[in-house]
Amino acid sequence: MEIKLDLRKNLSASKKIRIEEIQKQIVPVIARTTNINIDFTEHDISHALSVEEMYTNCFPNIDEVLTEDEKYLLIISTLIHDVGMVGQSKYKLEENYDKELRESHNYRSGDFIKQYSHVLGIMDRDARVIEKIAQGHRLVNLNSLPESEPFGIGNSIRIRLLAGLLRLADEFDILEERAPYLVKEFLNVNTESAVHFDVHRTFQGIELHGNTLKIVSYVPNSELEDEVIKLCAGICKKFDEVKPILNENDINLISIEVNIVATEVVKHEIMLCLACKGIIEEDELINEFKIRKMDDVIEALRELYATGIIEKNAMGLVLSEKLRHFKYIKDIFIGSRHELEFTKSIYLNTYLKNIFEDYVKSKFGVFYEKGQCEDRINILTHSPTSIKYFFDSNNTPYEIGSVDRRTTLELGLLHALAIDALKYPEELTEEVLLSSKAIEEEVNNKLYSFLKLISAIPQAEKKNNSL
Structure with missing residues (x-):
């Protein structure tokens, strides 16, 4: 999928060149963000660019709302926001170093820009702003950041807004490009991390409709359904934190609408219900799933009938005992x-x-x-x-x-x-x-x-x- 970095499009030529130079320098460093936490999903340049793409695709009017300086500083902050995930070899054997990297990486990303701003060719006043934005992408209370600070002659930068934008856009990078299947399989990642990889593969897309951001996920089983619900709840929580800041600055993202398509899960639930009850009438079965979307229930039943997995007899509905059907059902649940x-x-x-x-x-x-x-x-x-x-x-x-x-x-x-x-x-x-x-x-x-x-x-x- 082609990445469109529209936020850069209208910047001056000099600022575009500076961003490209900084990006070239930062790529080899953030390529190492999993050098300690090897089982983690990607935090490399592809993630940073995906987050940057979210700005113009997920936030209404952002191109008109942000000044050129704000766009420039937000893009650089986005490029370096996860660099704190990179571990240093002299500490790699220390106990809990991996956990420390994960928990404090936003602060370490801020420290990185302080230490290496001159190597990257970033002015001190730029570095101080970038540090705050990068640190603010997680954990930091956004209200503790300056709402606005003077910047250069006669200009100001809305630090709180830029940190909020980065925090939310970072959460929006949920598609399967973030967690490549080949990486998961080749690394043979641990069970906990494998779930995170699999969750990303469920997401179909994320798109702005008017002032509502729509997210669609197709979940194949109840375990991943729970994880998707948890991840989307986290996104909505971050949105609630950032929404007042966005609205105060004329970025009117009103709501996030999550559509979790759970036909496969409902199909499994119907089979398990029938397995446990042995036999049940169709009306009674449908009544068992009142909390589910009726469209999902009807579609699941339609497929189970068509494939012969559910059979009807004089008493009601039963699961088929044909060998191939039994193997299919067994493999789902065991x-x-x-x-x-x-x-x-x-x-x-x-x-x-x-x-x-x-x-x-x-x-x-x-x-x-x-x-x-x-x-x-x-x-x-x-x-x-x-x-x-x-x-x-x-x-x-x-x-x-x-x-x-x-x-x-x-x-x-x-x-x-x-x-x-x-x-x-x-x-x-x-x-x-x-x-x-x-x-x-x-x-x-x-x-x-x-x-x-x-x-x-x-x-x-x-x-x-x-x-």
Whole structure:
């Protein structure tokens, strides 16, 4: 997507040249903004230029409201506002240095301009203003900044306004260019940072309509929906802080309108509702989702009907038990925040009872008596990891030496239960423990040394009893 830097367009040739010279010098420095916090989203020149682009695209009449000096100083402040994120090698091993960089980077950006203004060819009076604007892009109480200060002969600079503009425009850089997918995958960023990368990919666009700024996001699951809501709430909070300053200076941005399109999330919620209830009438199902946009509910149902995932019978609506539909539903929920609800659902329990004997015969080549089937289903309906293991074709074991498929299957189920024992200790009910011990006894004589895999279960049982 081409970046249009319209705020520079009407500046004098000399000021344009100075900005370009400063930009060339600053690029190698801000290219290092993730040298300590490697998992963070981008704070480099592409981010700075995106923020600059926001000024003319998100703030009504800004080109007419700002003076040439204000535009010039705002652009330079924007270029350097995140330079404080760059870590210095002599401190990189200090404890909590990464956190310090993040929390104080606006102040460190101000310090940078003080220290290196002459290297960048910036006059002292310019540097003092740029320092305040850069520091004011976060944390600083905007009302503590001067509303206006004399600047040169007969001119003034509205420092509070420029800091407010930078603070809000910085929040508006939310599109996926800010968090490239390739960067996330190649760096293998940590779980917390991965969520931030994924959030940026949900945003469709941001555009000014009259005096309202419209933001659209398409969320694929409830986890990202929560994060998008949180991010947009932060944007709206910053807007509330800055709005009076904007309006006082004839920049009439009246409101921010956020449209979170949650059809995919509603689709998942409908499937989970059906999984837990087993069967439900359509009117009752729709009534369950009164807090959702009715358009999203209707569209989600239309797709689920069309793809055959939801079926109608004389009693109401049910989830399809066709193998491909089951795999689709299972893959949505196992590994999500709703995995335990799905694992304990009527749908999964019924499905397992219907297919268990045939499935273990075809995939593992073993036969179980009725009581043995119940023990294994009992494990499966209380342990999401065991579901993932059981239905993963890559985990279908071959006979190895004297260890038959039955034993390796048992060990896989017990290992999965051990993994979940610490995550979901409340699921280690007496019934589940009895089932796990029955399975343990069956393999005990054949493979005693490997039973250390389930050593976490007794520990989790104690933890559960202490809750």
